[in-house]
Amino acid sequence: MEFIPHDDQTIIEMLRVIGVENINDLFRDIPKDLLIESLGLPTGLSEPDLSKKMKQLSELNHVYDSSFLGAGCYFHYIPSLVDFIINRSEFYTSYTPYQAEASQGYLQAIYEYQTIISRLTKMDIANASMYDGSTALAEAIIMASGVRQKTTILIIEGIHPEYINVIKTYCWGHGLNYKILRIEDLNLELSDDIAAVAFQSPNFFGEIQNIEKLVEKVRLKSPSCLIIQVMTDPTCLGLLKPPGDLDIDIFVAEGQSFGIPPSFGGPGLGIFTVKQKYLRKIPGRLVGKTKELFGDQEGFILTLQAREQHIRREKASSNICTNQALCSLSALVYLLSVGKSGLEEIAKQNFLKSNFLKKNLAKIPGYEIKSKNPTYNEFVIKCPNIDALIDECEKVNIMPPLKLTYYYPEMKNLALVCVTELNSFESIKVFLKAANTAINIGGVKDGF
Amino acid sequence: MDYNILDNLKYTQTHEWVKIEGMNAITGISDYAQHQLGDIVYIELPNIGETIEKGSSAGEIESVKAVGEFLMPLTGKVIQINNLLSENPEIVNQSPYDKGWLIKIEILNLKEENDLVSADEYKNIIEREDK
Numbered sequence: 001m002e003f004i005p006h007d008d009q010t011i012i013e014m015l016r017v018i019g020v021e022n023i024n025d026l027f028r029d030i031p032k033d034l035l036i037e038s039l040g041l042p043t044g045l046s047e048p049d050l051s052k053k054m055k056q057l058s059e060l061n062h063v064y065d066s067s068f069l070g071a072g073c074y075f076h077y078i079p080s081l082v083d084f085i086i087n088r089s090e091f092y093t094s095y096t097p098y099q100a101e102a103s104q105g106y107l108q109a110i111y112e113y114q115t116i117i118s119r120l121t122k123m124d125i126a127n128a129s130m131y132d133g134s135t136a137l138a139e140a141i142i143m144a145s146g147v148r149q150k151t152t153i154l155i156i157e158g159i160h161p162e163y164i165n166v167i168k169t170y171c172w173g174h175g176l177n178y179k180i181l182r183i184e185d186l187n188l189e190l191s192d193d194i195a196a197v198a199f200q201s202p203n204f205f206g207e208i209q210n211i212e213k214l215v216e217k218v219r220l221k222s223p224s225c226l227i228i229q230v231m232t233d234p235t236c237l238g239l240l241k242p243p244g245d246l247d248i249d250i251f252v253a254e255g256q257s258f259g260i261p262p263s264f265g266g267p268g269l270g271i272f273t274v275k276q277k278y279l280r281k282i283p284g285r286l287v288g289k290t291k292e293l294f295g296d297q298e299g300f301i302l303t304l305q306a307r308e309q310h311i312r313r314e315k316a317s318s319n320i321c322t323n324q325a326l327c328s329l330s331a332l333v334y335l336l337s338v339g340k341s342g343l344e345e346i347a348k349q350n351f352l353k354s355n356f357l358k359k360n361l362a363k364i365p366g367y368e369i370k371s372k373n374p375t376y377n378e379f380v381i382k383c384p385n386i387d388a389l390i391d392e393c394e395k396v397n398i399m400p401p402l403k404l405t406y407y408y409p410e411m412k413n414l415a416l417v418c419v420t421e422l423n424s425f426e427s428i429k430v431f432l433k434a435a436n437t438a439i440n441i442g443g444v445k446d447g448f
Numbered sequence: 449m450d451y452n453i454l455d456n457l458k459y460t461q462t463h464e465w466v467k468i469e470g471m472n473a474i475t476g477i478s479d480y481a482q483h484q485l486g487d488i489v490y491i492e493l494p495n496i497g498e499t500i501e502k503g504s505s506a507g508e509i510e511s512v513k514a515v516g517e518f519l520m521p522l523t524g525k526v527i528q529i530n531n532l533l534s535e536n537p538e539i540v541n542q543s544p545y546d547k548g549w550l551i552k553i554e555i556l557n558l559k560e561e562n563d564l565v566s567a568d569e570y571k572n573i574i575e576r577e578d579k
Contacts, residue, residue: 280490306489306510315515 066427067399070378070418071204072133072160072232072254073262076346077422079337082259082330091329096322097287100301106325107300111287113332120237120335120343122244123251123273128285128323130270133254134163137198137230138170139272139283140250143317144196144226145176147281153178153196154189156214158203160232161407167198183209186217196226196249202236205416206354206378207371211246219247226250233257234271235420236376238347243273250274259334260327269327280307283318346421350377354419357428361417364432366439370414378418380404384439386413392434398427451574452479454545458561459570464521465545466564468555475521476549477509477540480574485511488537493529493551500524502560506551509540522560524553 006014011023020026027035045053067075086092090105097103097110110128117126130136141153155167155178164180171178181189186197197218201209211229218225229243231253243251255269256262274282288303309316338346354377361367366384383389386403393400401418404411419428457465463481467474482488490510500506500520507518530549532539540548555561565573 280492306512306515311513312515 064399065397066423066430068393068401068417068419068423068431069399070206070233070420071402071416072162073265074233074235074257074377074418074420075262075422076235076257076420078259078261078330079334081337082333085333086326086329091326094325096325097302100299104300107287107302109329109332110285110323110325111289111300113328114287116332116335117271117273120234120242121251121271121273122242123248124244124276125279125282125286126271126273127282128287128325129255129328130252130272130284130320131324132256132266132268132270133230133232133252134160134166134268135170136252136254136270136272137163137228138166139270139318139320140228140230140252141167141176141178141196141198142170142174143278143281143283144228144250145174146317147278148195148224148226150193150195151176152194153198154186154194155180156183156186156197156199157181158183158205158207158209159198159200159230160204163200163230183214186214187221190218190221190225192222192224194222194225196228197222198228198230200230200232202231202233202376202378204232205371205380206375206418207373208240208376209373211241211248215247228252233377235343235346235350238343238345239351239376240347249278255327255331258331259337260330267324267327269324269331271331280304281317282307283316284320285323347376349421350419353377353421353423353425353428354379354417357417357419357423357431360428360432361435364435364439367435377420378416381415381417383413383415383435386415388438389415389435392438393431396430396434398431398434449483449578451483452545453567453571453574455567457545457567458521458564459567459573460519460521460564461573462519464519466521468561471555472527472552473522473524473555474549474552476551477516477518477544478570479544480578481516482541482544482548485509485514485516485541487512488540491533491537491540491550493533494526496526496529498526499556500526500553502557502563509537518550520553521564522553522555523557524555526551527554528552 097106114126226249228250229248234253235257251273253271255271286304309319358379362369368382370380370382390400402416404414459465463478465476465478488511492508494506502520502523504520505517506520509516
């Protein structure tokens with residue numbers, strides 16, 4: 001279907017039928033003092049001049065040779081197949097698929113996304129996606145509270161600090177109570193009054209949690225409590241046990257690592273999966289496969305829509321009525337492109353390369369590994385002088401690791417370092433050299 | 449539109465029917481209600497043993513286009529629920545007063561029976577609503 005804008009003659013005709021002189025008359029109910037006279041936009045540019053201007057703007061960007069920064073947003077290789085498919089205008093410009101007969105292609109794509117996510121995580125049901133990892137986690141908490149009819153949530157330390165801020169906002173809006181605690185103190189707080197326990201693994205500091213032990217603890221002390229796991233880099237599923245095998249009730253993740261560039265921290269992809277028994281409580285869209293009424297042809301539709309807020313209104317699990325269609329398509333194409341063995345290889349490289357850097361950093365005097373558990377592709381290291389390390393990284397055009405005081409003022413001289421399959425051994429050597437140089441700069445900063 | 453209303457039953461303003469059997473009562477939704485909902489696809493009923501107050505939500509009836517709440521016509525303890533409905537919710541559309549009954553309760557406040565309306569009164573309620 002082509003988009004045909006109105007021409008001047010058509011506009012004049014339509015205004016005449018409506019009975020007004022000009023378009024402004026249609027807005028005459030708006031108080032004059034609220035009308036905007038002009039937007040102050042500059043005059044238009046010709047295409048060559050515009051190209052030049054955009055090029056100048058883009059040159060303000062600094063492009064690093066390699067990155068050691070993670071903390072919830074990751075640099076992974078994006079196969080060219082992803083852009084090739086998502087840039088097709090049928091996908092890129094299409095609107096929400098409420099009219100099934102006109103949206104079979106997109107509905108099939110979403111159905112396949114749901115299927116591949118379900119297979120990867122071994123969770124029974126995956127929805128069509130939420131906005132991002134943080135809101136997926138917040139929605140999981142709201143859903144759990146609705147399922148259990150309880151208003152208190154336990155949050156294990158180590159969830160991404162920005163995700164915790166989002167949870168705080170959602171809890172405030174829904175009148176829920178949350179308690180942040182260490183995993184060791186879980187037994188003291190578990191009771192039948194708890195709606196759910198939420199934890200992140202690998203956590204914000206890169207540490208892989210002992211999930212079996214945590215699940216056992218919860219099931220023993222509070223059998224009807226829901227267990228929610230969140231993950232910020234699901235490429236680790238190429239290596240680690242999937243949540244479906246670990247008795248997780250709700251598994252959510254940030255899907256940006258699956259074929260979506262980091263950009264400026266978005267857009268993201270909220271992966272949302274549940275056990276079969278929660279099917280009717282899951283928020284968001286669900287695409288189903290069905291047969292036509294008179295015939296044998298298969299087709300795809302939005303299903304179980306009575307869960308959603310445009311029908312269930314305030315009784316719905318969520319007010320979301322959309323999904324990250326294009327991002328979920330990117331994730332689908334990414335996963336199909338790398339395949340099972342490809343994802344295993346990617347995960348292995350993340351794991352081996354980051355642990356290689358971790359081990360070799362610890363050999364440099366003044367640097368100390370702070371991660372207690374095994375780590376996937378991120379770890380915490382104590383530096384003799386983190387500002388010097390950051391300076392040295394910048395000098396050799398490396399995006400430096402995260403200074404943890406950015407979120408936790410008491411964590412002085414601690415860096416959260418991320419290494420993915422995109423970090424060549426050459427870049428790791430450059431980073432080690434920068435780390436070495438950094439110890440000879442200045443004295444040890446105040447800290448511990 | 450002619451909706452089926454059984455004379456031997458009592459009704460509520462919110463389209464539930466009640467059949468009193470001594471100390472117990474069987475409940476369901478009226479023919480008018482099932483017609484308004486459309487094709488019913490899922491029914492959520494309370495657990496046996498639960499005590500639910502008159503007027504409180506005792507379940508949800510989901511159709512392709514809407515979700516309706518089933519409100520308890522009388523305060524009671526749930527002693528039986530219609531197990532056929534989990535696999536075949538369409539029975540409520542086909543036979544709302546007979547095979548499509550929803551909940552059987554032990555009545556806990558006999559005085560509440562006075563708040564229920566007769567078949568004739570219910571006919572008037574529908575006529576007003578259906579305009």
